[in-house]
Amino acid sequence: MTAEIERLRRVDELLQSSLACGPGEQAALLDAACADDPALRAEVEALLGYRERVKGFIEVPALPLAAGLLAGAGGDEDGLRGQQIGPYRIVREVGRGGMGTVYLAERADGEFEQEVALKVVRRSFADSELARRFRQERQILASLNHPNIARLLDGGVSSDGEPYLAMEYIEGVRVDEYCDARGLPTATRLRLFLEVCRGVSYAHQHLVVHRDIKPSNILVTKEGVPKLLDFGIAKLLDPERAGEHTRTELRAFTPDYASPEQVGGGQITTASDVYSLGVLLRDLLRGAGRSREARRVPGGWRSETPGRKTAAAGRATDGEGEDREAQTRPRRFAAGELENIVAMARREDPARRYSSAGQLAEDIQRYLDGRPVRARKDSFTYRASKFVRRNVVGVSAAALVLLSLVGGVIATVWQARRATEQAAVARTERDRAERRFADVRRLSNAFLFEIAPKIERLEGSTEAREALVTRALEYLDSLARESGDDPQLQSELAAAYEKVGDLQGAPRRANLGDFSGAIASYEKARDVRQRLLERSPADFEQRRRLAAVLAALGYVRWWTSDVSGSLADSARALEIYERLVAERPGSGELRVAAAEALLDLATTTYFNEQLDEAHPLVLKALASLESLARDEPANVEAGMLLSRGYTLQGSILFWNTKEQEADAEMTKAIALSESLAAAHPHDGVLKQSLLANYLQASQIYQKGDPARSVAILTRALKVAEESVAADAANTQARQGLAKTYSMLGLIALHMEKPGVAAPQLAKSAAEFEELERIQPKNRTYKHDIARVATYLGMAKYQQRDFEGALAGYRKALALYEDDLRADPNNMLAFRKLANVHTYIADALRDSAKTANGDERRSRLRAAKESHQRAADVYLTLQAQNALTKLDRQYLEAVQAALRQYEQ
């Protein structure tokens, strides 16, 4: 006895260690521990073999059930006999449970003879909203009229305030007992099962999910007709939890019939019923010859212990000799197609099951007809779920949610499509599948856009975030290969790429700053959309989406300093938008999108120092936005773009030396964006837009009216600090603050106060470098760092620290040269190069004044060379006919400096 207990404890000890270690380590552990005791190992492994099957087992507490029994125990048994509930008189109690009691009852008004099963719910609906929903659901259930469904006849609320339901009273035998008692052959069982499927399918088409399909809920009448009881009752009785998991108190004992999503508290859909049907099918098939107890703890015939599998298969044929089929089918079942059918219905992932009860029935029919069944592995969803399992560790929770959402969209489309491919699927079913798909998509979109910024905020999770995007892309790429040429699926695929692209580098939204990754994703989306448009060039929505992805590409390319690519994509986006607007001039949304594309193009052109090209674009954008703002005064987007347009216009005018006109534009811009931000105090995007306008406006006053510039920057600083305080992990806000510091430093330089400038610039530099460390792929920080390094050099220069100045300038120079290597068309970097060379030359020349002899000569030589390089930049621009007024001024200054060396 004691030895036996010791043995058990030894087994348990090993069991617990095995559970604690990974599957890889497990074998080694058991090898070591059971080297000379194979029986011990077998015992441990047998226990471990139950791991899959105990999922859900006794997980849901029995307490509510116990409470029901307690409340019902003793006392008022049959207390309602003879009593009247609604128009029914109770004959006797039929059953009782935690939530209520079932009676056999008859019409009390004697109008016609009718026996009903009367379910009285032991809860009252004091809440009128609940009562309303109860009535609504009841009506839907009452509309179910199918030979294989027990009808809901009536329902109401008793005088005691207890809701009741009157159901068709079925006298029959549980379906499994019916089959077993008659020793039915497999084919007959399958035909019975087909009828059950038809009832379920019918209900599904009426948007009713059973939620509790199991043998005790299916009675077969004397006529041999199976009837499903209690359709949708679980939901009806618990409308508050409708759509959530229904209560699963006793799931403990029938964990097998409940789908994983039911046990796990997930969303219950028609797929949950398909799962339960799969279990029912399995049990009906192997039920022959097995005792009823056998079903209570259903064993998997695919149990890991082979001995038991054989035993079960053997029992299935015992005593069933009347029919040859009964002996041959189980073997075939174990080996092949029926097993596949059951497996497909019972897949863990609802999306991988049969898409409907009708589909399941159809496969059974194919089997009965001797045609090949459809049940098989579908590789992509399989891969997807495998992916999720493989990556549970290491990928953050948010990442997984995102991934499953991206996957969810695709899988659902796939499912809906697969359903429609098959001719036998009823129209309504298809509509329902589409509706469900739309729901899932809406949901995933909402989540994606909420999750993207949250992922951004997961501090120190760069690796996880990158892993997420990488894996999501792998997943999408494999979907792309398998998706065939189904246009709907292709379109969704493009949408998913766009979402991943947004996550990597969305224009004007929090993103990972992985712009080259974003470009790759957006390009994939663009290619898909272009292919789709080749087939149906007039598809309006597809064109709109193509324009949107091109606009995003144009924007992101600008950030990677691919100026020519940016200009080309923005121009294409604009072209498409303009045609779309011409087709639907009434759409404010399209007009906003078109104006934004125009403004993006103008901005890129402006920053590329092509002022003359930028100017007409801005004027056009302003005209269109002003007319839109007149048509839709409440359109915040239009207002925001308009303020951006005024700022841009102001800057162009300023650099064209029209200072007064520039001032007027800036004043308009600031007034407009300030009023927008004040009207929407919690809108972060408007705040960032206001900040951008402040920063750009402040620049035009730097020289002529530095006090004005400082005043604007003071307001900017307030906005920037508020944004960072609101969300310290928002890199966009932090970048705004760092820029504000650098502008404050710059204005101090203009006022020749290097002592004031230096600390602001140092703060700015530190912040940008920190941002770059967090987001190493975000190249915009390099620009920022180069600019601040230049300013710091200027501060040192003003302090007569020429070596310090040169260090700053050279750091900037290296960064700009880097940019030009990446994109020789980057005119901004090209001009910055000239600027920095000029600064270097100035510093060298001035430092030469205090040096002697060779040192002096060598410094002057270097200064001249730098001036020469600056001049080369402008001469190159001149040769390309790209010299702006400002360039010309710089060129003249540089040439004057060069002449001095001659003297």
Add this chain to the structure above:
Amino acid sequence: MEHTPHDVTRLLQDWSGGDAAAAERLVPLVYDELRRLARSYLRRERSDHTLQPTALVNEAYLKLCDQTRVSWQNRSHFYGVAAQVMRRILVDHARSHASEKRGGLRQRLSLEEVNVPAEERAAELLALDEALHKLAEAFPRKVRVVELRYFVGMSVDETAEVLGISDKTVMREWESAKLWLFSELDRELASGGGA
């Protein structure tokens, strides 16, 4: 028949002091209170009366025990007793139903998953009870964990607190207990056992 908090409190103290019979005398007191509470819960004119796991037992505890005089150990004992009472109530009920045969009446209550047909549930419960009995000798702590988790509905940390062990230990005992129990039920089934 009214019991004052002192009765239960003193019994708990006696039990902690080594009086094993005190535990047995506790049971009917706890049983009555739990039953009374369960009834009032279900009768309440509230549409959202959904029973919170452990709420019932917690309330019974507050009713039955003098809070100023019970120790942590007393409290643990109380919950242990309540868990066993719950188990006993279920099993007694199942036993009485397992013997009933209801002829041709086949339509059963299935208002929710709770309402698995009574006799089917009865056999299942009896089988689980049996399996727990078998487990008790070698693994008394596993049985305590299962009682608190399954019959009272306690969370892992509540269970850990009552038993005075770590969360991790509770999880390990719970996971392994499920495997042992399931294998026992499966063995029962394979040998054609049961009711």
